[in-house]
Amino acid sequence: MIPPVTPKSPKEDFVSAKYSTSPPPTPPSGGWGVITRYFIYDNTFDGLLTCVFDAFNRKEFPDRIVGENTQLPLFTESFTVITDETKSDRVLKALREKISRSALDMLFIDYLSESDDTTIILFRYIRKALTSEFSIEMNFADPDVLELSKIYKKVTREEERMRQFVRFQKTVDGIFFAVMNPIYNVLPLSARFFQNRFADQSWIIYDIRRKYGLYYDLHTVETVQFDHLEIAAETGKLTPEKLDDYELAFQDLWKDYLKAITIQERKNLKLQRQFMPKRFWKYLTEKN
């Protein structure tokens, strides 16, 4: 049970709140009876943490957490959470005392999956972590813990695919440019990798779905947005006059190379697609 808390000292909530070791009941799909309690937030990670703060404060726990502008079904109770960094910092601080650094990283990575279904699981996980007497991180028999570890795998897998399938085109001004269309918002996760690996060349990786990119100028990585992106919609290719003189030659060499190393006797298109799903082909130099 959650002991009563005085709304005036919310900080205490996380430290003193004790929750029974059994997980909080999961609502049946569709919620309890007809009324489902919704929290509405601004889709930021701080916003999610603020949801946690407010929930403890109000002693009211949501069945669903959704982003702004979501059409709510009939018969719902909803509460709009206003993101507040002092609140989210407090939750973060309390959380740090309860779970390891890597579990915390996992929560953030799960959040990048950008799905309302994940958000409520994250919420439940954080709630359990804060109120449980022992660390819940390794308890994979808990459906929420297991589910988050699976989502974590999916998001990091998508990020790995960025490392695999980003293809730079060298532009006339010497910038290496790539377009991607990841299903999760993984660009922030890959920044460090590309910055380390391509430290002596400036590059841009642009997420065409979310309409923002990362730009590395030999010093730092910054976020960029283009109002108007002059690329071929079908292939992500820049127009020839924007390219370095030898760019097309190297693209051709790469294609020739892949053709040359294929062993016809072992042809296995199914296997190729399993490792390199079709949805990535669009922006692959070798497939266009």
Next chain:
Amino acid sequence: MNPKIFEKLKTLAEAAKYDVSCASSGTTRNNPVKNLGTAAGWGICHSFTEDGRCVSLLKIMLTNHCIYDCGYCMNRRSNDIPRSTFSVSELVELTIEFYRRNYIEGLFLSSGVVRNADYTMERMVRVAKDLRLVHKYNGYIHLKSIPGASRELITEAGLYADRLSCNIEMPSEASLRIIAPDKNYQSVYRPMHYIQQGFLQSAEDKKKYRHTPRFAPAGQSTQMIIGASPDDDNRILHLANALYQRPAMKRVYYSGYIHLNTYDTRLPALPTPPLVRENRLYQADWLMRFYQFKVDEIVDEKHPNLDLEIDPKLAWALRHPENYPVNINTADYETILRVPGIGVKSANLIISSRRFGRLTSDHLKKMGVVMKRAKYFITCNELQAFTVQEAGSEYIRRALTAPPKKKKDEEQQLIIGFEYDTPRNP
């Protein structure tokens, strides 16, 4: 750009394509001074060819001219094929430009033998040296060492390369003598030994001096061709096992023989490469390296060849029904790992989760255990199931090999795995 480069790339990539060892794993190279390139942990597969193989490195030959006449090789001197040679600078440029576009993790360079082993090796080392010293390239480099190359050149190669390899090619010296008369085991084992010494020496120096140049930090690998000679799996896996005992040996690759030189009657006229057997060998290799199996448990005089119908872990389990069923809630890690259907990842999940409470088959399913297989070999204190004890090995074999409802031609295209953590480079 030299227009001939297109022709050269085509010829020399084709010439290199049958070497399967393209993994780019095993090194961590950071890039502290903002040059080009890093290498970390498992290498990245950047593309996949139509045969489903991972493309991680620019796998290419310096030249496909060769003075030798190895029976299994497309580049042997008796073949009348287009021949080409890269200049050092051409290869360096290709590597750098491919790397900058995120096409590759690095370079895997091999070569036909021109003039003699050392002449060839020297040019290969120059490519690596130029990349590292002139272009400050920090990505992955794998150099094949030429059989018979001198200690000096191998030692120099080790300073620039992440990995060196020396292919055994044939699983027995007798077969090598027949099929590749220009080579012998000594010409392969010597460079292997130099690599090992360089590797150990560098580790030793590291304890004494702060700045020791690294020597082939990703160690060495080798490759055996499967099915070109009568050598059985018992022979192959015992040899692999012996090679893995060597301190710097990281990977042994198995390459199903492709009958290229059809005129050569010393070699078997296989209609298709033995891909299922190759797959089984990788699974057996996996069992030795990650599942704590001893080689004798997988093959021996009585069972000299791997069962092509079922994977070697299941085969072992069916030969030893007395060890099952395994109690998931109490058995130790090693025992759980021996359950067909449970891989390294799910075994770890089981061990860490069961501290919180009893696991049921429902939990196992969610943890990725392949219950279709595992159910015959485990108990989790639920209603008594139908295990190998009741069913008998023969029944389970039949149940698990019952023809799946799919097209015939897919059978040749097995994917390494079931519960085996899939190696990226079969």
